[in-house]
Amino acid sequence: MIELSHVTKKFAGRTAVDDLSFTVSRGEIFGLLGHNGAGKSTAIGMMLGQVWPTGGEIKICGHDVQSNRRAALMPVGAIFEAPVFYDYLSGRRNLEILSSYTAPTSPARIREVIEWVGLTGREQSRVRTYSHGMRARLALAQALLPKPELLILDEPSDGLDPEGIHEMRQTILRLQRELGLTILLSSHLLNEVEQLCTRIAVLQKGKKVFDGNVADVKAARGKVALKTNDFPAATRLLRERGLITDSADDRFITLAAGRTAADIVQALVAADLAVNGIWQHEQTVEDFYLNLIKPPSADIKI
Amino acid sequence: MFPAQLKNELWKLFGKKRTYIGFGAFLLAQTAMLFAFKYTRWQQDFERLLDGNGYLATEFISILTVSVVMLIPQIMLLMPLYATLVGGDLVAKEAEDGTLRMILSRPISRLRLLFVKWSAGIIFAVVLVLALGLTALGFASLLFPWKGMFVFLPGQAFCVLSAHEGLVRFACSHLFLAVNASVMMSVAFMFSCFNMKPAAATILALSFLFVSMVMENIPFFDRYEDWFITHHFKCWLLIFRDPIPWSQICQSEIILVAVSITAFIIGSMAFQVRDIKS
Numbered sequence: 136m137i138e139l140s141h142v143t144k145k146f147a148g149r150t151a152v153d154d155l156s157f158t159v160s161r162g163e164i165f166g167l168l169g170h171n172g173a174g175k176s177t178a179i180g181m182m183l184g185q186v187w188p189t190g191g192e193i194k195i196c197g198h199d200v201q202s203n204r205r206a207a208l209m210p211v212g213a214i215f216e217a218p219v220f221y222d223y224l225s226g227r228r229n230l231e232i233l234s235s236y237t238a239p240t241s242p243a244r245i246r247e248v249i250e251w252v253g254l255t256g257r258e259q260s261r262v263r264t265y266s267h268g269m270r271a272r273l274a275l276a277q278a279l280l281p282k283p284e285l286l287i288l289d290e291p292s293d294g295l296d297p298e299g300i301h302e303m304r305q306t307i308l309r310l311q312r313e314l315g316l317t318i319l320l321s322s323h324l325l326n327e328v329e330q331l332c333t334r335i336a337v338l339q340k341g342k343k344v345f346d347g348n349v350a351d352v353k354a355a356r357g358k359v360a361l362k363t364n365d366f367p368a369a370t371r372l373l374r375e376r377g378l379i380t381d382s383a384d385d386r387f388i389t390l391a392a393g394r395t396a397a398d399i400v401q402a403l404v405a406a407d408l409a410v411n412g413i414w415q416h417e418q419t420v421e422d423f424y425l426n427l428i429k430p431p432s433a434d435i436k437i
Numbered sequence: 438m439f440p441a442q443l444k445n446e447l448w449k450l451f452g453k454k455r456t457y458i459g460f461g462a463f464l465l466a467q468t469a470m471l472f473a474f475k476y477t478r479w480q481q482d483f484e485r486l487l488d489g490n491g492y493l494a495t496e497f498i499s500i501l502t503v504s505v506v507m508l509i510p511q512i513m514l515l516m517p518l519y520a521t522l523v524g525g526d527l528v529a530k531e532a533e534d535g536t537l538r539m540i541l542s543r544p545i546s547r548l549r550l551l552f553v554k555w556s557a558g559i560i561f562a563v564v565l566v567l568a569l570g571l572t573a574l575g576f577a578s579l580l581f582p583w584k585g586m587f588v589f590l591p592g593q594a595f596c597v598l599s600a601h602e603g604l605v606r607f608a609c610s611h612l613f614l615a616v617n618a619s620v621m622m623s624v625a626f627m628f629s630c631f632n633m634k635p636a637a638a639t640i641l642a643l644s645f646l647f648v649s650m651v652m653e654n655i656p657f658f659d660r661y662e663d664w665f666i667t668h669h670f671k672c673w674l675l676i677f678r679d680p681i682p683w684s685q686i687c688q689s690e691i692i693l694v695a696v697s698i699t700a701f702i703i704g705s706m707a708f709q710v711r712d713i714k715s
Binding site for chain 2: 146176177180183184204206207212232233236238
């Protein structure tokens with residue numbers, strides 16, 4: 136559905152996106168993560184033909200965005216952080232205006248979408264009277280009007296209260312479940328990404344530093360939580376015997392290749408060190424993300 | 438799709454209050470000028486001028502005469518201000534507000550989007566000039582009778598016409614004024630397509646017009662007056678000459694239309710290569 140190949144964007148000598156490549160398959164909810172200024176919005180801008188890439192190629196539904204923008208964006212809907220509308224016009228008029236830039240849209244379709252997002256009864260009110268949550272729903276409505284196959288959401292929960300964030304999350308899941316949409320989501324809310332996305336890519340200073348399945352991230356291969364009376368002594372011993380490669384936070388050990396939890400228990404018991412507990416650690420996307428982007432000097436090693 | 442897009446662009450344009458600032462200012466200025474003409478020595482000076490040239494002043498101090506008197510200062514001062522205000526807003530305000538990013542996430546080409554906006558700007562310019570002319574006639578009719586027309590502008594025009602002939606020429610002059618307003622709007626629109634604030638686009642366009650006017654009035658540049666856009670803006674007054682210099686009017690109109698199209702092309706080229714970011 137989306138293919139980025141070696142995409143680069145430079146602004147006045149500063150590289151905002153550096154050799155970025157990834158693909159998003161049909162039906163996926165794909166998360167784009169990164170700190171502020173990591174290049175997420177620039178990457179999304181390039182996908183939508185708003186920002187011209189310095190190099191590389193972007194295809195949406197098989198169409199090159201630069202050379203065939205119209206065909207590429209025909210099946211796309213987009214929502215940006217803090218959605219902006221023509222405040223002095225009604226919600227319905229805003230939808231009519233925005234849909235006219237895609238294709239003729241029937242009044243029945245506009246009514247249907249207004250109902251879908253739950254704005255029925257308020258569509259004739261001026262947008263300046265809308266709450267933040269209602270604006271978010273209107274943003275969703277304008278994105279859904281052209282019956283898109285792909286939704287690009289750039290921090291859609293930005294500025295929403297917890298109830299609004301929950302509602303937006305449920306809506307995104309509903310969109311994928313009921314309409315079968317492919318969704319690319321850029322967000323700072325790692326908990327949200329973990330609950331929604333099937334795959335993620337992490338950007339740091341414009342470069343992709345990770346691209347993979349959320350399930351793999353959570354499995355955290357080889358990472359084990361160990362509860363013992365003397366964690367430093369235990370890790371020293373295990374490291375000497377080549378059973379672990381790393382330890383962290385007085386709690387976690389990373390098993391060496393081919394080693395199992397049973398090997399650890401056996402070695403510690405043989406050395407007369409009590410093992411109070413040992414279990415496979417399932418890390419959160421937040422743990423993974425923070426470990427991935429933290430500077431090397433912050434690593435805790437024995 | 439173009440008619441629907443243009444209709445929606447007009448909804449956006451005429452739906453916001455600041456679009457009407459110009460119309461409001463015209464109404465106030467016209468009221469002030471009407472009373473000034475009626476109740477100061479202005480009217481007496483006009484009557485003396487007519488009498489001195491052998492015309493019966495009472496036959497020519499009329500709705501049409503006063504309308505043109507009211508129009509001239511507004512065309513010189515207010516029309517450029519409000520035409521460039523709207524032209525400067527057309528693209529830059531949307532970019533500043535963030536709605537442009539929303540529009541450009543849709544499969545409309547940048548050129549088409551600009552053409553829709555420019556067309557809406559031209560319609561605004563025409564409506565502004567029509568409103569100016571009609572309200573001038575309306576206000577003048579409150580205090581003056583429907584009689585012959587007298588137009589006097591030192592060095593530019595001096596003519597005395599029947600009411601019917603005067604009305605035809607008054608209407609014709611508005612056609613040319615609409616072209617003037619469109620050019621002013623187009624210059625501001627061009628600047629608006631670059632990466633700048635709406636106010637900056639308006640100020641740059643006004644500066645461009647002001648510099649053109651100043652240079653045109655420097656004696657050294659007399660021989661180059663055809664190169665100044667403000668020189669061609671005066672062609673609307675030529676309609677009040679006898680005989681009407683049609684070739685000169687046509688030449689100026691063609692130049693003005695060409696300037697307008699050039700401004701659109703330059704603006705489009707600048708907009709085409711711009712990155713639209715939040």
